[in-house]
Amino acid sequence: MRIGLLSCFLLCFSIFAVAQNTSSIDFEIKNLGINVDGHFNTFSITAEFDEANSELESLSGTIKVSSIKTGIDNRDEHLKEEEYFDVTNHKQITLKSESITKLSDNQYKVKANLTIKGISKEINIKVNVAEVDNSYKISSNFELDRRDFKVGGGSFIMSDTVKISVVHFQDF
Numbered sequence: 001m002r003i004g005l006l007s008c009f010l011l012c013f014s015i016f017a018v019a020q021n022t023s024s025i026d027f028e029i030k031n032l033g034i035n036v037d038g039h040f041n042t043f044s045i046t047a048e049f050d051e052a053n054s055e056l057e058s059l060s061g062t063i064k065v066s067s068i069k070t071g072i073d074n075r076d077e078h079l080k081e082e083e084y085f086d087v088t089n090h091k092q093i094t095l096k097s098e099s100i101t102k103l104s105d106n107q108y109k110v111k112a113n114l115t116i117k118g119i120s121k122e123i124n125i126k127v128n129v130a131e132v133d134n135s136y137k138i139s140s141n142f143e144l145d146r147r148d149f150k151v152g153g154g155s156f157i158m159s160d161t162v163k164i165s166v167v168h169f170q171d172f
Contacts, residue, residue, distance in 0.1 A: 030159035038070035063093040116149035
């Protein structure tokens with residue numbers, strides 16, 4: 001019995017420990033007054049750092065739009081259609097930093113070019129960088145106006161504001 005409990009504890013602890021160093025791109029938007037959240041399963045993020053003092057020098061990312069998950073398969077398929085992300089014609093969302101300004105020891109202002117559905121916009125986001133377990137933890141929380149990228153058309157029941165949360169772990 002003790003071995004079974006110990007094994008269960010170790011398994012749960014190892015799953016929790018692995019989950020702590022997992023990159024993610026999550027989003028939240030209100031639809032009919034209810035928060036709908038989701039994430040993208042397939043993406044890549046690359047950060048480059050100055051070797052001398054570990055300062056963030058560039059940041060880029062690519063998301064495979066068809067990897068969108070909200071927990072409801074029918075909704076996911078609907079979001080892939082032309083009115084929303086138009087996956088047939090626009091398979092990726094991309095972000096590429098244009099300039100980076102250090103604000104404090106671990107915070108940067110990133111001016112980046114974001115492209116969704118073939119529409120590119122300059123955005124400014126704050127990015128936090130921390131050293132965690134032989135890796136950089138790069139995180140950011142920001143908001144976008146979905147209408148800037150013609151996502152969701154003129155829907156009156158869906159909020160214009162999408163909250164984005166990105167966490168990325170990159171080895172030194």
